[in-house]
Amino acid sequence: MTIPSESIGSLPRSPELLGALAAHESGQLGDQAFDAVVSRAVRETIEQQAAIGATVVTDGEQRKPSFVTYPIAGAENLAPDGVVIPFADGHQRQLPCLTSGPFRYQTHAESYLRAARECTSLPVKQAVIAPSALSLLYPSSGIDGYSRENFLEDLVNEAETDIRGCLDAGAHVVQLDFTEGRLSLKLDPSGQVLRDFVELNNRVLARFSESEQARIGVHTCPGGDQDSTHSLDVDYAELLPVLFQHTAGNFYVQLASEADPDRVLRVIADHLRPGARVFVGVTDPIDPRVETAEEVRDRVLRAAQYLPVAQLGTCDDCGFSPFADDQSTSRRTAFAKIRARLEGTALAAEQLGVGFPAARSSQEAHRPAAVE
Template identity: 55%
Template sequence: MMIPTEAIGSIPRPPELVAAVRAGLDARALAPLLDEAVRATVAALEATGAPVVCDGEQGKLENFWSYPVHGAPNAAPDGFRIPAKLSSDDAARHRMPRLTAGPFRYQCYADSFLVAARRHATRPLKQAVISPSALSLMYPPDGIPGYPREQFLEDLVREHETEIRRCLAAGAHKVQVDFAEGPLAMRLDPSGALLASFVHLNNLALRRFSGADRARIGLHVSPLGIQPPGGIDDAQEGEVDYAELLPALFEIRAGSVYIAMAGQPDPERVLRIARDYARPEQRVFVGVTNPAEPRVESARQVADRLLLAAEYLGIGRLGSTDDSGFAPFYDDTRISRDTAFAKIRARVEGTVLARSILEQAA
């Protein structure tokens, strides 16, 4: 009786790496600090007993949204504003770049992070990538002369497909697509039309893969939101209802879906929606630790959450994960590295405990 367990991805960066980035060190000077951060992160994840590990997104030194286009010559820094909403004072804010001219091309593919992590890992590796719908927000509303939106979207989907194929070819156990813009779509367009367009765009990319490939592709949406340039009024500042996102999430044809549960006010509502909307071929990884809460869960608490999830989803398509990444932005300080690893250890041990309890009851 197997219950797989995987992290969402990001782990707080070592303070010395954050300080070096803030100091403006160039890539050559950062390289040894970055390699050491990846080595230490992979080693610490393996020490938790995690059967699948990752680099903790140590190499995404801007943010998890725009790493593929960091440094692009045809991009300006004044796109969508992304509030971190992760530190106690919510002071750190980041922006998406704005495309200024065609063609759209990635400057970095995520398989480079995978290759760097493989030098240190002894266990299967997972790689997170950003969704094409998130990067579609780079295209300005008033268009780009000589580069129509239709051509941009064609280029975008091709680049996203290329990135996933490169990660799979490099031996990724799983490629996780971060559908971070789901809350934004619901906030900007309560009718659901924008969200539906994002779902369609992601499916345009996924339909280029075989069923066997899609089984190695997952999808995650964080309960955290983002905000457009110029801000939004106070009435909109609150988070959208995460559970309302889930039906659309399961329409995206990924083989695995990672959903938040531990930090949700009504976990059983989340599970009911997952039960009713998940496709038969989709494995549902439910969040059993809450990265927004510094308190470390016990293994028993994790196990109890999984046992509840099993009542709704069964064992055959159930997995465990964290509600979200622990540090999607490189300078995130909401919790320490030690706390992140302690929560991951609790998830791993709690998943083993839940499996044991279910086996005894079978």
């Protein structure tokens, strides 16, 4: 028995990559040169994770324009005036709005996974956007000749393809980013929108076998963008019972930034079903202070008082800089927090008398993996 530890997905972009993104968008950098910069950023990101002892890595979402918009970037049937997401510090993010059907992904996450697996033999985790988030693209006024149910059927098909492609390409686990879950309770305190979200996600998950569902996870957090959140003030007790209705095998739950973690852990313990694993957040990506390994250890030990160790894992509360233009956190800080998470989880595992996944040798970790 071990206590696994995983990143959520995104990691800050390097100054070189940020510069290349701007130059490519303005037409000053060609596609081939841009791809070379991105490929180098992915390799360096994976190698840095391996160097500090990660046993499961991600590509840091270096290729994505954002964790939410990657499937639709470049689509021609979108308008910019979609749902607005307000953050606590006053800034906003706005989703695009679908203008006509059919709905189709422009990019599937399998392409990111295959590129990452060429850089390492370590297990690679792939984050994908939950279909519930993309359901927000459909306008409330409807679309002539393309009903909401037609849209949802297309969305379910596309989301299944996105997840299945990653599983078939050898993903260690596929994680659905579900940050809109907690936000939905702010927009609709009745909880109906949240229940609709989970029902939609489960329409997709129902297309997978039990063994495949065991390799699928759902991540929840109150948002993390430019050192601010969109729904930290929403009571977790309203979200978690519904969250755990997802037919997935893993759950990644923000916890380090919660004011009352014991209360949250009690709710998790009451609703975590047998066989599922919950990864609790032990570092806060939007807090500039780097946690110590001892602080992480104590957070893991606290969680172990409420949750079976066999069903426990650790993660960061959220991804680091999930939007490409977010420069609020440096790569140095992000990797220092990840190191603290790994070291602190190992300390807790030792104290609990269980194992911690051993890191492979540097040579083995950097050896390219075979890609199907």
